Amino acid sequence: MRGRFRPPGDKSISHRCFIFGLLAVGTTHITGLLEGEDVMHTGEACRALGARIERHGAGEWTVAGVGVGSLLPPRQTLDFGNAGTGARLMMGVVGGGGVTAAFDGDASLRKRPMRRILDPLERMGAQVLSQGEGGRCPVVLKGTTDPVPIEYRTPVASAQIKSAVLLAGLNSPGDTTVVEVEATRDHTEAMLRHFGADVTVEPFGAHGRRITLRGRPELRPSPIAVPADPSSAAFALVAALIVPGSDIVIEGVMMNPLRIGLITTLREMGASIEALGTRLEGGETVADLRVRASDLSGVDVPEARAPSMIDEYPVLAVAAAFATGTTRMRGLHELRVKESDRLAAVAAGLAQAGVSHAVEGDDLVVEGGAGFVRGGGLVETHLDHRIAMSFLCLGLGADQPMGIDDEAMIATSFPSFKATMAALGARFE
Ligand code: S3P
Numbered sequence: 001m002r003g004r005f006r007p008p009g010d011k012s013i014s015h016r017c018f019i020f021g022l023l024a025v026g027t028t029h030i031t032g033l034l035e036g037e038d039v040m041h042t043g044e045a046c047r048a049l050g051a052r053i054e055r056h057g058a059g060e061w062t063v064a065g066v067g068v069g070s071l072l073p074p075r076q077t078l079d080f081g082n083a084g085t086g087a088r089l090m091m092g093v094v095g096g097g098g099v100t101a102a103f104d105g106d107a108s109l110r111k112r113p114m115r116r117i118l119d120p121l122e123r124m125g126a127q128v129l130s131q132g133e134g135g136r137c138p139v140v141l142k143g144t145t146d147p148v149p150i151e152y153r154t155p156v157a158s159a160q161i162k163s164a165v166l167l168a169g170l171n172s173p174g175d176t177t178v179v180e181v182e183a184t185r186d187h188t189e190a191m192l193r194h195f196g197a198d199v200t201v202e203p204f205g206a207h208g209r210r211i212t213l214r215g216r217p218e219l220r221p222s223p224i225a226v227p228a229d230p231s232s233a234a235f236a237l238v239a240a241l242i243v244p245g246s247d248i249v250i251e252g253v254m255m256n257p258l259r260i261g262l263i264t265t266l267r268e269m270g271a272s273i274e275a276l277g278t279r280l281e282g283g284e285t286v287a288d289l290r291v292r293a294s295d296l297s298g299v300d301v302p303e304a305r306a307p308s309m310i311d312e313y314p315v316l317a318v319a320a321a322f323a324t325g326t327t328r329m330r331g332l333h334e335l336r337v338k339e340s341d342r343l344a345a346v347a348a349g350l351a352q353a354g355v356s357h358a359v360e361g362d363d364l365v366v367e368g369g370a371g372f373v374r375g376g377g378l379v380e381t382h383l384d385h386r387i388a389m390s391f392l393c394l395g396l397g398a399d400q401p402m403g404i405d406d407e408a409m410i411a412t413s414f415p416s417f418k419a420t421m422a423a424l425g426a427r428f429e
Contacts, residue, residue: 001243003423004250005248005251006250006252007228007232007252007253007414008034008228008229008413010034010231010254011034012085012187013191013224013226015089016089018053019089019090019167020065020191020195020224021053021221022049022050022051022093023068023170023195023219024065025219026065027065027221028223029224030059030061030062031224032227034226034413035415036412036413037411037412038413041079042080042086042089044079045078045080049093049101051066052064065221067218071097071098078103079105080103081109082108082109082383082385082409083105083109084160084338084339087105087109088114088164089160090103091117091118091139091164092164092168094126095126095147095168096121096169096170097143097168099143100143102138103137103138103139103140104139105137110132111136112136112338113136114136115134116156116158117161120150120152120161121141123148123150124165125144126143127141129141129142146171146172146173147169148172149173149175149176150176150177151178152177154179154180157182157307162178162180166178166213170215174215175213177211177213178210179210180211181204182208182306183209183258183307185258187256192213195221199213199214225281225282228252228253228286229253229254229414230256230259231311232417233250233253234312234315235392235393235421236248236250238390239424241271241294241319242318242322242394242396243293243397245293246292246293248291249276253288254285255275256285257308258308259308260308260309261307262309263289264305265299266296266316269294269320270294275287295371296320296324297323298320298324298327300327300328301327301329302331306330306331306332313332313346314349315386315393317364318393321357321368322368322370328363328364333362338384339382339386339387340381342384342387343359343362345384349379349387352376353377355374372399373398373399375398375401376401377402377403378403378404379405381406383409385409386413388407389417392421392426
């Protein structure tokens with residue numbers, strides 16, 4: 001693999017661009033937005049709640065917002081497609097926004113737990129008018145106009161739970177506090193500040209944080225330049241490591257410490273990843289990553305690292321398959337409730353590719369083939385974009401190409417994936 005490219009805009013930040021645009025009074029200018037299906041669903045939901053959203057060119061958008069507390073009641077069900085982030089963050093917006101909205105999505109989203117969001121929102125005064133089995137979508141949520149200020153300790157490390165509570169707290173007359181035992185991605189806090197809200201962040205315990213938002217701020221539109229998504233960069237990065245002779249540069253990758261656990265882990269495995277031209281872009285540190293094919297060794301990945309690489313375990317498992325020795329990835333329980341049961345989907349894909357592995361409790365253990373992986377056959381993707389892209393990457397380094405049963409979901413987060421990989425040297429059939 002040879003060449004250079006810039007991955008699309010960060011998915012987490014792109015969802016939040018539309019959401020903060022809706023909640024600010026005035027016009028928010030966005031550049032570098034990820035134009036993937038997930039983000040477009042969030043944009044549609046923001047439109048249904050009153051935002052005027054326009055596209056001006058590739059990645060360039062404006063959002064004219066209505067302000068916190070002035071949402072329009074949506075006329076149709078808000079359809080989030082495959083997007084858990086969109087659905088969950090918007091539940092926070094609606095829950096504290098005094099309107100009633102129905103939330104739904106595709107077969108994957110309908111399987112994902114929503115009680116983790118609805119529980120704190122009910123404590124704040126929102127009402128769940130109806131829900132699917134086990135608190136899943138479709139959900140009808142009646143928001144409150146006066147959210148009770150609460151202190152909420154998240155039961156699992158989840159930026160989505162944290163964000164939903166903070167977004168609901170925007171309309172609260174008092175302070176809303178979220179305590180997380182393991183720090184998760186901090187884009188919501190950063191954007192709240194960027195739009196003028198008063199947010200304080202204190203350390204909590206060894207790895208956690210206590211985040212407090214003062215309610216009822218006037219959110220002021222502020223331009224946002226979306227940096228390139230480290231979770232999308234991950235695929236070419238791992239592909240370059242496992243394909244002999246590769247030397248690529250991935251440009252403008254966001255290096256937020258709460259997002260780059262994969263890079264830390266791969267470097268521990270012996271990966272040659274150089275960060276060049278480190279600089280600030282849109283309030284985040286970004287760098288160009290030069291990645292060269294490397295002999296990797298198995299490592300033990302601690303559970304505490306999971307929040308900073310939660311979406312990268314499927315592609316890390318691919319890197320581990322090519323390493324020498326054993327890689328143990330600890331504490332992956334949250335992988336069971338992503339776009340698919342990723343622990344099961346990765347294990348099945350590894351089995352298909354002839355990689356020895358085991359799921360031991362919440363740990364995934366991969367025995368590397370020291371550069372050799374058989375590959376071949378067809379992997380079931382279960383409506384999961386990251387399973388699809390990870391196993392296509394495995395095929396690039398394997399003896400036989402890997403097939404996937406369905407490429408459609410790749411468009412949720414990385415519409416240009418195939419073109420990008422082809423330009424670097426991959427062949428799709
Ligand atoms: C996200 C948070 C993570 C991540 C998801 C995006 C976000 O989910 O898996 O892809 O933008 O806040 P959890 O916070 O539920 O782990």
